[in-house]
Amino acid sequence: MENEILRMEHITKVYPNGVMANKDVNLSVKEGEIHALMGENGAGKSTLMKILFGDEEATEGKVWYKGEELKVKNASDAIKKGIGMVHQHFMLVDSLRVYENVVLGMEPKKGIMTDSKEAIRLVQETADKYNLKVDPMAVVGDISVGQKQKVEILKVLLRGAKLLILDEPTAVLTPQETQELFEQLLMLKKNGHTIIFISHKIREVMQICDNLTVLRGGKTVGSMEVRNATEEGISHFMVGRDVVLRVNKKPAEFGDVLLNVKNLNYTNKEGRKLLDNVSFKIRKGQILGVAGVEGNGQNELAEAIFGFYPDATGSIMFEGNELLGKSIKMIRKNGLSYIPEDRIKTGAAGNLPIWANLIADTIDTNELKKNGLLDYKKIHERGKELIEDFAILCKNDEQLAGMLSGGNMQKVVVAREFSSDPKLLIANQPTRGIDVGANEFIWKKIVEQRDAGKGVMLVSADLNEIMELSDSILVMCDGHVAAYFEDASSVTEFELGNYMLGLKRQEDVE
Amino acid sequence: MSILEIIFSSDFFFTSIRLMTPILFAALACMTFSKGGIDPIGTEGIMLLCALAGPVGGYFTGNAVGGVLTAMVVGVLMAFVFGYFTLILDTNPVLAGIALNTFSGGLTIFLTYYLTGNKGSTQSLNSPVVPNIDIPLIENIPVVGAIVSGHSILTYVSLILVVLLTLFFWKTPYGVRIRAVGENEKSAASVGVNIMKYKYISLLIAGCLAGLGGAYMSMSYVSMFSRDMIAGRGWIGMAAESMGFGIPWRITGSVFIFGMADSLAIRLQMLNLPTQLISCIPYVVTIIAISIYSWQRSKVKKKKAE
Numbered sequence: 001m002e003n004e005i006l007r008m009e010h011i012t013k014v015y016p017n018g019v020m021a022n023k024d025v026n027l028s029v030k031e032g033e034i035h036a037l038m039g040e041n042g043a044g045k046s047t048l049m050k051i052l053f054g055d056e057e058a059t060e061g062k063v064w065y066k067g068e069e070l071k072v073k074n075a076s077d078a079i080k081k082g083i084g085m086v087h088q089h090f091m092l093v094d095s096l097r098v099y100e101n102v103v104l105g106m107e108p109k110k111g112i113m114t115d116s117k118e119a120i121r122l123v124q125e126t127a128d129k130y131n132l133k134v135d136p137m138a139v140v141g142d143i144s145v146g147q148k149q150k151v152e153i154l155k156v157l158l159r160g161a162k163l164l165i166l167d168e169p170t171a172v173l174t175p176q177e178t179q180e181l182f183e184q185l186l187m188l189k190k191n192g193h194t195i196i197f198i199s200h201k202i203r204e205v206m207q208i209c210d211n212l213t214v215l216r217g218g219k220t221v222g223s224m225e226v227r228n229a230t231e232e233g234i235s236h237f238m239v240g241r242d243v244v245l246r247v248n249k250k251p252a253e254f255g256d257v258l259l260n261v262k263n264l265n266y267t268n269k270e271g272r273k274l275l276d277n278v279s280f281k282i283r284k285g286q287i288l289g290v291a292g293v294e295g296n297g298q299n300e301l302a303e304a305i306f307g308f309y310p311d312a313t314g315s316i317m318f319e320g321n322e323l324l325g326k327s328i329k330m331i332r333k334n335g336l337s338y339i340p341e342d343r344i345k346t347g348a349a350g351n352l353p354i355w356a357n358l359i360a361d362t363i364d365t366n367e368l369k370k371n372g373l374l375d376y377k378k379i380h381e382r383g384k385e386l387i388e389d390f391a392i393l394c395k396n397d398e399q400l401a402g403m404l405s406g407g408n409m410q411k412v413v414v415a416r417e418f419s420s421d422p423k424l425l426i427a428n429q430p431t432r433g434i435d436v437g438a439n440e441f442i443w444k445k446i447v448e449q450r451d452a453g454k455g456v457m458l459v460s461a462d463l464n465e466i467m468e469l470s471d472s473i474l475v476m477c478d479g480h481v482a483a484y485f486e487d488a489s490s491v492t493e494f495e496l497g498n499y500m501l502g503l504k505r506q507e508d509v510e
Numbered sequence: 511m512s513i514l515e516i517i518f519s520s521d522f523f524f525t526s527i528r529l530m531t532p533i534l535f536a537a538l539a540c541m542t543f544s545k546g547g548i549d550p551i552g553t554e555g556i557m558l559l560c561a562l563a564g565p566v567g568g569y570f571t572g573n574a575v576g577g578v579l580t581a582m583v584v585g586v587l588m589a590f591v592f593g594y595f596t597l598i599l600d601t602n603p604v605l606a607g608i609a610l611n612t613f614s615g616g617l618t619i620f621l622t623y624y625l626t627g628n629k630g631s632t633q634s635l636n637s638p639v640v641p642n643i644d645i646p647l648i649e650n651i652p653v654v655g656a657i658v659s660g661h662s663i664l665t666y667v668s669l670i671l672v673v674l675l676t677l678f679f680w681k682t683p684y685g686v687r688i689r690a691v692g693e694n695e696k697s698a699a700s701v702g703v704n705i706m707k708y709k710y711i712s713l714l715i716a717g718c719l720a721g722l723g724g725a726y727m728s729m730s731y732v733s734m735f736s737r738d739m740i741a742g743r744g745w746i747g748m749a750a751e752s753m754g755f756g757i758p759w760r761i762t763g764s765v766f767i768f769g770m771a772d773s774l775a776i777r778l779q780m781l782n783l784p785t786q787l788i789s790c791i792p793y794v795v796t797i798i799a800i801s802i803y804s805w806q807r808s809k810v811k812k813k814k815a816e
Contacts, residue, residue, distance in 0.1 A: 076700070092697055095693055104686070104687065104698065107683035113677075116681070
């Protein structure tokens, strides 16, 4: 193809643990265009970029850059060839000034000293040329996120980057900063730079990109010109699902309201509003699926209900009791239990044996004690029982939880959370990264819980899981409830996708 | 003599400067370690070994310069040993630091005995000392001359180094890169800065500084090595480094406070107070100073959070 600056051909990447992150991916970028690389979290975008920058080696496939085969070992190699990356998490040294950060590693010198006048002039000149307004003398730790991003862009420009890769650049920006960034990107394009814009925000891609490539499940789903694409068309590409598992369940029988969340708001320390007036109900015998592109407040919603953010505002009523402001222990006493998103960090203690992990929530009750001391006979009995009930594959209950496979470790967490016989289970990404067998088993347990007349709140980034398990579906976007479907079977994944990606929003959601 | 008279005499300030010198070297060494992102916890032990290396090197070479250089070489070697354990073998720095400090304590006594037949000091070596110098013109100014002039060459070297290190860490590419590496390795690596190279440069400089500090103790402050003679100065240097927020002139200020505390302890011994109580003073001042520092820092943090 003429004017092609970058071509990644048949890229396949299999990690040593057997995970296939990229499967025959093709990407072709023309010189002087803004090319969108789209896909949900886990679609393989970052792996593809890591391969481009030499952080990972492709198992198969070739990369062509300016007509030659590209072989780089690391990011500084890539920058020498003119490929620069603006990371989502900035690579800046906070205590240094803006200009010091920009010229770090390539400082102009006068004798043995840094020629700071020349450095400042260089930075100012590049900043003026591309209209990236930032004070070269400011200390990086003191400037806003939007400005830090400009510093990152200046850094790669000053190093001679012709191809710039921006990894979800708007994720951290305010709407005004986003518009400003777009003007700067168009300016760069005018100056002959090529940009790869990684994003899952369709509107933004439609606004500034020329072409787009969509990845899903590690594969290229398609490439097209933006002017020929529609929002719905892109959404279809991004959220299609591959059905791996199905679950059999009888029709739901909803009972009384169990959990009633009203006007829940939460703003984090950095001042970003993560939960925006969220209201919904969960009834007995109902599985409520919470869908959304990751980072739109679903995780925070689950954590807020379970008492992680005492400074959230609004109301969380559970069977007539206010949960907000209560300790996690009190919330558990009220009959809730929680499967956290990250089993390694929060869910289980890897360096403790299985039995200890299984009793973490009940260790201070009298159940497991005799004369005020722990009764190890009872504890091991309980351990063996749960290992059997939940088919946890292990040598015995003395084995360290960290030694188990992902699926079995997750089963330990699930077993513990079910063992207290909760009235409401909050399951946050319960089957992420585990094998099909464990997945099926956990689904079965969740459906059993519902059939026993209990409530379940299921937060998942896996659309298939949401659609298979849920009786009702709540869609979150940008911290607010974008849509609610009382009957999950009445909605298609494409419709969900439109709400998840912010193309549509229901008014007056209740 | 009243306490006030004791404090506000030129002699008191002269002694303060004399006593702050080893702490200043320690603090500058700690600063250089920290700038490169290396735990400065081994400074005390490195200085102790250097304090022995100085007189021994001086004895064998026959002059003070040889002694000071030997101390610096030993300082660099020990800093590299510490770096090798923590950077290459990934040892916990606190453990490596404790090991280094206890090791120095034992090794210095062993070597002293081996070389002189005496476990307590190297007095019998009659090693050369670093001379004191009078500064022309300034020595004739009343009061100021008596305070500022007549110190050891190494004292003046330490003060010159404050200026040179300021220039190095803020105005040269090498210094700024060391700061970048120490603060955010990933960022530095992403622009092609060789992390290990800059860590070793900071080890090299810090080792030299600790060497100078050790040599000052045994070749200038007194004329021989005696066991455990660093007596916590490495630790106090660490405290001064953090109290000075890693900025050389502020560190010098903090060190001066410790120097005055030491000096006060010595002067108060003239009064009829229990000596045990008086020798506590430098350490009590350290604790108070660190408390004030932590309190201030938490206030700054709170302000930033708002």
